[in-house]
Amino acid sequence: MRNLDCSQEVPNDFFDTVLASKRNSNKDPDYTLRVEGYKPNVRLHFDDYNLRFGSNTLVGINPIGYNGQVRDDLLKLYKYDNSVIQKLKTEITTSINGRIINSCQNCTINAVNSLDHIVPKEEASEFSVHPKNLFPSCSQCNGIKNRFWRENGQFLFLNLYTDSLPNLQYLFPIVNYNNGVPEINFSINNPNGIDGHLYNIISSHYTRLDLINRFILDADGVVSDLQYRIHSLKGELSRQQIIDSIINYENAKRANNGYNYWKSLLTIELVNCKALMDFFFLPKVVGI
Ligand SMILES: [Zn+2]
Known part of the structure; x- marks a missing residue:
C-alpha cells in the first residue's frame, strides 16, 4: 500500500x-x-x-x-x-x-x-x-x-492522497510451520509509535476491508513464488546468499510498494522461518 x-x-x-x-x-x-x-x-x-x-x-x-x-x-x-x-x-x-x-x-x-x-x-x-x-x-x-x-468524526478508511503512510511497521506476518505447510496469519499493532489518530484509521481500514483474511487467502501464491525462487537459485548460490538476496529484493520492493507491503513482509518472515527454509533447501522438494 x-x-x-x-x-x-x-x-x-x-x-x-x-x-x-x-x-x-x-x-x-x-x-x-x-x-x-x-x-x-x-x-x-x-x-x-x-x-x-x-x-x-x-x-x-x-x-x-x-x-x-x-x-x-x-x-x-x-x-x-x-x-x-x-x-x-x-x-x-x-x-x-x-x-x-x-x-x-x-x-x-x-x-x-x-x-x-x-x-x-x-x-x-x-x-x-x-x-x-x-x-x-x-x-x-x-x-x-x-x-x-466516516463515523464519530473519524474517517473509516485511509485517504491515500492525504493520509501520509508511515515508514514504520504496523503489519506483522505470523508464520507457523507444520510438516511442510506454513500456517500464515497477520496482526496489526502499533509498537513503533505511529501517531494514534493515523493508526486508528489504518486499523479501521484493514479491519473494514477484511484485509487480513484477504491476504491469507492469497498467501499461498507468495509461498509458491518463494519456493520457485529458491529452487531456481539453489545450484548457483549458498543458502545464506539466497536468503540475503531475497530479503534485499523484498526491501527494495517495499520502497516502491509501501513499507508495509504485505507480500514483501510475508516473504521476509517466511525466509526467517528456519524450519521452513530447512524444508525448502532440501536437495529435492516435493511439488517442484
Ligand atoms: Zn482493492
Whole structure:
C-alpha cells in the first residue's frame, strides 16, 4: 500500500470537461442545461472541498444533500468508462517514472477496475466528478466501502492522497510451520509509535476491508513464488546468499510498494522461518 499523488486537474475545469463530454438525448434534451444551472452552487462546495483536502479535514465536510432530479443529474456525470474519467485514472495511476500502478492501493491484492468516491457520491452527488474525490480502486474494495466513510468524526478508511503512510511497521506476518505447510496469519499493532489518530484509521481500514483474511487467502501464491525462487537459485548460490538476496529484493520492493507491503513482509518472515527454509533447501522438494 502506497500513497498516490492526486490529479493536477483544476476541479472546476474538470467538471466543465466532463459536462462538455455529455450529450443530451432526445428523451432528455435539457440535461446539460440543467447541470449548467447547478454549477454556481456546486462550485462553492468545490471550494470547500479543495480547502479541506489541502488541510486533510475532509471528514468534517457537509454535503449539500441534493435529492430528486438534481441528485440524479449530478450522479449521471460520473461514468467509469467516460473518456475524461479514464484519462483522469491514467494520470493518477501513472508514477513519476512513467510506470502504471495498476494494483488497487486500498488492498494491494486486486487490479484497479473502478474509481472509489472518497466522499460517497450517493451522499454528496455534487462531488461525483471532483477529481480529488476519485481514487483508483478494485471493485471489491469499492463495494465494501459502499456508502461508509466516516463515523464519530473519524474517517473509516485511509485517504491515500492525504493520509501520509508511515515508514514504520504496523503489519506483522505470523508464520507457523507444520510438516511442510506454513500456517500464515497477520496482526496489526502499533509498537513503533505511529501517531494514534493515523493508526486508528489504518486499523479501521484493514479491519473494514477484511484485509487480513484477504491476504491469507492469497498467501499461498507468495509461498509458491518463494519456493520457485529458491529452487531456481539453489545450484548457483549458498543458502545464506539466497536468503540475503531475497530479503534485499523484498526491501527494495517495499520502497516502491509501501513499507508495509504485505507480500514483501510475508516473504521476509517466511525466509526467517528456519524450519521452513530447512524444508525448502532440501536437495529435492516435493511439488517442484
Ligand atoms: Zn482493492
